[in-house]
Amino acid sequence: MQRSLQRDTSRTGHVVVIGGGIAGLAAAHRLLAGGLGVTLLEATGRLGGKLMTGEVAGVRVDLGAESMLARRPEAVELATAAGLGGRLQPPATATASVWTRDALRPMPKGHVMGVPGDPAALGGVLSPEGLARIAEERGLAPTAVGDDVAVGAYVAGRLGREVVDRLVEPLLGGVYAGDAYRISMRAAVPQLFEAAKEGGSLLDGVLRIQERAAARQQTGPVFQGVAGGIGTLPDAVADAVRRGGAEIRTSTPVLGLTRTRDGWDVRTDTGVIAADGVVLAAPAWSASTLLAAECPAASALLAAVEYASMALITMAFRRSDLAGTKALRDRSGFLVPPVDGRTIKAATFSSNKWRWVADAAPDLFVLRTSVGRYGEEDHLHREDGELVDVSLGDLAEATGLAARPVDTVVTRWTGGLPQYPVGHLTRVARIREEVAKLPGLRVCGAVYDGVGIPACVASARRAADEITRDLDAASTA
Structure with a gap:
């Protein structure tokens, strides 16, 4: 069932969204709901970024991301608003294994990104020496984490490298394709970072996380997909924003951004689009190039993202x-x-x-x-x-x-x-601080607040809401 996008018609203004991945589409959706006109520009010939379906043996399947975290509301809300609520579907089975030590072994339950609350569940995955190392953890002195710390370094220091190498590394690798010994705990596993800041035993910290989750009485599936593929979500959102009055142009790379007295000029290969505001929902390397002239500090920080x-x-x-x-x-x-x-x-x-x-x-x-x-x-x-x-x-x-x-x-x-190395969130805060010095300009996407679909949608909503406030302030000045 298609839903009409309800616009607040009390506002006027035109925003260009650069990037047609799920973050850019979510930003367009939010801006339209806030009463602003929108033009979305996507450099490639299709929308969706890392969300894409295709066929194998005539069967429609996801060829990119295949699920979204359901216990964060943002992606589910967007899918429902785009008319896909009836097609949301939890996994039929979530019984996963770890292929290690030459055997498929059950993924231990009760862990936080591979960090166990109950070491007894790790038999077979870890060696006897690895299990003995975990048994020493509650007797260790507290480990200071400062402003940030690598997940792998902290967990290995508390529980031994086997926990990192056999459990944390494959789980983080599935999310970030990264290296656990480089990835920021504060950015990638914030609940674990908060538990570490409380000090004491990491095992007890995981148990506290589990107790707090139980106290919130979270029910329902942890993850959900969409019948027909998560890759159908971008087109559904695009259809919704078109019905709401937005213009979407694919195969339209943006060549430059220029700040003007009244807003922004967005230069494409077919001409210049005047805008009151711009949401930059592009990968870091593209955003860096586009910001080089008007916001060199943010550009340099984005250029360093791997x-x-x-x-x-x-x-x-x-x-x-x-x-x-x-x-x-x-x-x-x-x-x-x-x-x-x-x-x-x-x-x-x-x-x-x-x-x-x-x-x-x-x-x-x-x-x-x-x-x-x-x-x-x-x-x-x-x-x-x-x-x-x-x-x-x-x-x-x-x-x-x-x-x-x-x-x-x-x-x-x-x-x-x-990649989210140690200090990533500090870098993101500095990027946003520099960009916010230019009224009517914001950034969003996977590089800032998380690579999952709900995090990208949340990033887009934040950018859209801040642009809306900027334009409201400008209209009343």
């Missing part, structure tokens, strides 16, 4: 060819610690995880693997067929899979995920 690249290998098999492969049953997939030296870093059994995929092709089994971590991206230069073969090799060792797929799709996400 990205990781990755590839997804999506495969479809005949179910009849998998009859004897028991390890593919029931699980949603598995993670792979880099310390085990495998090529793939994860596998998702899409036909198990998403009911809509299974229903679309009952005779097929769809799965996907991912390769590529920060600093380990040579795999992405391999030919498609080679990536398929190395994925099949790892899957055979992990699950016993011996069949060949009937169809494959390799999707490369070059510069797909911004």
Whole structure:
């Protein structure tokens, strides 16, 4: 069911949104609801950024992000406003494993990004020496974290490297394609950072996090997808903002931004667009280029942001060819610690995880693997067929899979995920401080507040609301 975007017609003003990923689309949606006119410009020929669907063996599947955190409201609210509320769907199974020490082992329950509350659940994943190291943790002196600390360094110091290498690293690698020993705990796992600041035992800190979550009585699924694919969300939002009166132009790169007496000139290859405000929802390297003349300090900070690249290998098999492969049953997939030296870093059994995929092709089994971590991206230069073969090799060792797929799709996400090193949030605050010195200009997207869809939507809402306040203040001055 389509919904009309309700505009507050008491305001006037025109905002250009640069970038047609989910953050840019969410910003356009918010600006329209606030009564402002919007033109959205996207450099490529399609909308959605890292959200994209495609087909494998005739089955529509996600070729980018496949789910969103449901216990943050922003993405669910946007999907519902765009008419997708009836298609939101939790995973059919969330039983994941860790492929480590040459076996698929159940992912321990009761952890916070791999940091356990109950060490007894880690048997098989950790060695006896690793378990003994955890047992020493409550007797350690408190560890100071200062303004920020790397997740891996802090957790290894409290619980030993095995916890990081076998659990924290693969989980963070799935979210950021990053290195746990570089990633900011304050930015990536803020609840763990707050627990660490309280001092004392990290194990007790995880238990406190779990108790607080229980006290909030959060119910319902942790994650949700969309029947037909999360990649349908951008087009649904785009349709909503078009109905609300926005103009969307694809294949329209922005070549320059110039501050004028009355607002902004946005230069494209087809001319200049005058705007009262600009929301810059582009990757860091693009935002850096566009801000170089008008906001050099923010430009320099953005230029220093690093990205990781990755590839997804999506495969479809005949179910009849998998009859004897028991390890593919029931699980949603598995993670792979880099310390085990495998090529793939994860596998998702899409036909198990998403009911809509299974229903679309009952005779097929769809799965996907991912390769590529920060600093380990040579795999992405391999030919498609080679990536398929190395994925099949790892899957055979992990699950016993011996069949060949009937169809494959390799999707490369070059510069797909911004990295959040120690001090990231301080850098973000400085970028926003510099940008805010120019009225009618704001930034948003995955580089600032989190790479997940709800975080991107929240970032977009913040930018849109601040632009709206800027323009309101200018109109009453």
